[in-house]
Amino acid sequence: MPLLGVCCELNWREPLEARTRSFTEVKAISMHSVDAEFPAAPVVVSKDGEAYAIWIIIAMIAAVDAVWLRRLGFGVVKLQNPMVFFIGLFSCLYLFYAFVRPNHQIAAVQQSLAQVLSFSVVLGLFSYLTVTLRFPLIDRYLAHADAAVGVNWLSWFFWISGHPYLNFTLAVAYCSPMLVLFVLVVALPVFVGIERVRELIWVYVVTALIVTAISSIAPAESAWIYFGVPDRVLDVNHLAHFAALRSGRMTEIPIAEMTGLVTFPSFHAAVGLILIYAARGVRYLFPLSFAINGLMILSTPSIGGHYFVDVAAGLAVVLFVIIGLRLAEFPRSP
Incomplete structure (x- = not known):
């Protein structure tokens, strides 16, 4: 019934208070009828602020990189990093699905992929620059902590090396984080929503920042070097980069050849736990993520040249970050 018609039927001989109360009740009933007949459009809460915050962090790290490179007189070479190509690709796809053919979920996935890769490149460059600080190495303390x-x-390393199939399996798992991360960023929105991806990105970013900060003031070379077994390892390029940066022989950083220089805490172990946590409660995805990343964490000492205490520290940082973000209720994820 129209509101005007209802108002005309009110008893205007009632006291003012009663008439006011009646009018309020009728208005509420009428508005309820209108809402039932014309339901409001669903409200989509935008999380663009969180995405912008990640881009701001990336931009700030890139700015620090640029200033630091200039002050050191360093240059960057070999820019043909596949990550640079994919950053451009995912950024273009994000812009397309955000503005040309709007699709919120696809745009959010493309933006998340671009953010992960962009962050990895700028923070990787930053980690190279921190090596030039030349803080005292802590390898012997890490080795003593393991022994304690x-x-x-050494026994673990030789036992793994003595089982070729196991060694190969662990080596494959050690190289899997970026692929698993890509799969989760694409698949999680389908199963549990884009909020889980945002949580994954935040845990990844905050953990990486903490790990890099710790490693910059508490650098370690490698358990391979400390125990004298680098000749038994196939890929030791990061050791050459680490030594060249500390000695001052490297003044041009090859973007296409950048590799992980962080030993303590282990970022590989940290990422493994992050990817397991991100897939929690998701049928099929969680068992797969748990198996692959469990093997990857297990591979970290022998395949990555990490001390066992590195692994424990990396896992501890992730737990600290997860608890901290949950206490802050940001970002929220089921």
Whole structure:
């Protein structure tokens, strides 16, 4: 019934208070009828602020990189990094699905992929620059910490090396994080929504920042070097880069050849736990992520040249970040 018609039927001989109360009740009933007949459009809460915050962090790190490079007189060479290509690709796809043919979910996925790769490049360059600080190496303390809890790194290394199939499996798992991360960023929105991806990105970014900060003031070379087994390892390029940066022989950073220089805490172990956590409660995805990343964490000492205490520290940082973000209720994820 129209509101005007209802108002005309009110008893205007009632006291003012009663008439006012009646009018309020009728208005509420009428508005309820209107809402039932013409339901409001669903409200989509925008999370663009979170995405912008990630881009701001990336831009700030890139600015620090640029200033630091200039002050050191360093240059960057070999820009043909596949990551640079994919950053451009995912950024273009994001712009297309955000503005040309709007699709919120696809745009969010493309933006998340571009953010992960962009962040990895600028923070990777930053980690190279931190090596030039030349803080004292802590390898012997890490080795002593392993020994203090009864872990024999050399025995573990030779046991893994003595089982070729296991060694190969662990080597494959060690190289899997970026692929698994890509799969989760694409698949999680389908199963549990884009909020889980945003949480994954934030945990990844904050963890990486903390790990890099710790490693910059507490650098370690490698358990391979400390225990004298680099000749038994196939890929030791990062050791050459680490030594050249500390000695001052490297003044041009090859973007296409950048690799992980962080030993303590282990970022590989940290990423493994992050990817397991991100897939929690998702049928099929969680068992797969748990198996692959569990093997990857297991591979970190022998395949990555990390001390066992590196692994423990990397896992501890992730737990600290997850608890901190959940206490802050940001970002929220089911």
